[in-house]
Amino acid sequence: MAQQHLRSILSFVNSPELASPEAYIHFTKGLMDIHGNVSVPATEEFLRDWLKAFHIFIAKVVGSQGIMP
Known part of the structure; x- marks a missing residue:
């Protein structure tokens, strides 16, 4: 619910957001080891x-703002 609320706020202030693909990960025991794998x-x-899609999104946002990475 918090993510949906944040999206409505970001849309209101015309902030770029990665709408697709969405990632909802339900953490379960054994999903990751102690090293984060x-x-x-x-x-x-x-x-x-x-993460690949997120990287492309960030590159587009940074590029559209004229900001050097």
């Missing part, structure tokens, strides 16, 4: 794909 291959692949 994801133990479920499908979840690891999903997170890698999401």
Whole structure:
């Protein structure tokens, strides 16, 4: 619910937001080891794909603002 509320605020102030893909990860015991490695291959692949999309989104936002990375 908090994420949806934050999105409505960001939209109101015309802030860029990554609307897709969405990532809702329900943490369960054994999902990650003590070193932060994801133990479920499908979840690891999903997170890698999401991070790639996030990286592209950030590059577009930074580029559109004329900010040097």
